[in-house]
């Protein structure tokens with residue numbers, strides 16, 4: 284277990300945040316709805332935690348099936364306040380993406396997507412904007428060679444930066460870039476930052492390798508505990524001093540004395556609390572990064588809204604996670620067992636971020 | 643009542659967190675997935691002499707590129723104090739929202755007023771939370787309605 288003692292100031296703020304967090308759990312207002320619209324992908328990333336393949340055996344979900352879900356939700360929410368995030372696979376693999384976006388938007392739901400940018404062209408970008416695309420997240424994992432190495436494609440850097448440039452030049456379009464920090468690109472962070480600023484990026488999210496999927500056993504990708512702290516120091520320093528771009532660490536992991544300094548908010552895993560998803564086979568889950576079986580229903584059998592209101596117990600009461608290393612952890616109050624995507628099928632914790640801070 | 647108490651507790655927590663030097667806003671944006679922005683538009687609506695008027699609807703709409711104008715929200719405002727406040731999550735582009743002020747009760751409550759439409763560009767950007775553009779933006783306007 285990490286030994287860092289929390290400062291009193293941080294502890295008091297964490298206590299206040301905890302009250303807010305528990306209120307959010309009680310209310311469980313659906314705020315973000317992921318739609319895993321396809322598992323097809325045009326890249327073969329080293330760190331991919333998803334099940335995608337270039338030739339996915341699972342067919343794309345027909346748009347009408349997802350619209351059925353939105354129609355179940357609509358009477359109970361203000362659609363303008365529920366954000367649909369189209370993810371995959373790679374959403375741009377769908378030739379009907381513009382039609383999907385427009386239909387979602389016509390129902391009043393704002394939408395955005397997570398993309399690798401490879402298939403983005405200016406024409407497509409304009410069409411997606413005209414279909415009501417409100418925001419996007421583009422992945423960029425390094426300068427040229429390192430990005431292409433991670434993505435396994437010689438043109439992926441050029442394509443991703445082109446997509447970012449299009450978005451950066453589109454005044455008022457809010458988007459961000461995510462970078463998976465690993466051993467190869469850790470020393471390039473300043474270079475990546477300057478590149479992003481020159482492309483018009485205002486928000487940059489950094490995360491580390493997901494200990495499952497293809498990356499689990501790749502030593503080149505895993506940061507040592509020292510490097511992990513170096514990364515957090517880098518984010519903290521930039522958040523305090525850099526005014527041209529905002530850096531933040533991804534949503535996972537309770538980070539001890541870094542809490543409040545490396546993200547806009549303190550740690551909380553909002554899966555099943557404000558985040559829900561419809562996976563490509565119709566499964567109803569929370570974040571799409573949860574690969575283990577925490578599925579709560581299926582849209583082909585259940586009404587999404589009923590499931591959202593009445594199930595999701597493992598997400599909203601995390602006591603079941605209070606075992607093994609978490610059982611006697613003094614940070615349980617604030618962490619509650621880390622993000623659900625870090626739990627395997629057997630419920631065991633795959634990674635404790637707080638523990639990584641002990642060097 | 644319960645909702646009000648919860649809201650007060652929440653505001654108190656936000657205040658405590660802020661006083662301790664950390665950033666927090668009441669509606670916290672999730673950091674998984676794509677970025678979300680919250681826009682809040684607020685201000686006052688009066689007649690030309692500055693008197694509060696009742697029976698005005700505040701309608702926010704979005705017009706995104708080729709899309710038809712979509713009505714996002716209707717807020718009737720607090721006529722007695724002449725304050726209005728309306729907000730929306732995640733409108734990516736503040737320059738495309740319009741806000742209409744429409745008299746819905748004809749001659750009642752001080753007369754029949756002409757409708758007014760404004761955009762965020764007509765408003766004053768008051769504050770920006772979390773010190774970067776991608777989180778929470780507030781715009782303020784003072785509206786004086788003319789009689790028809």
Ligand code: SF4
Pocket residue numbers: 537608609612613614615618619620621632634635636637638
């Ligand atoms: S994951 Fe478990 S052990 Fe690690 S900080 Fe959180 S509660 Fe403690």
Ligand code: SF4
Pocket residue numbers: 534535536551552553554558570572573621622623624625674
């Ligand atoms: S499951 Fe993981 S990715 Fe999803 S909100 Fe929780 S910590 Fe974040």
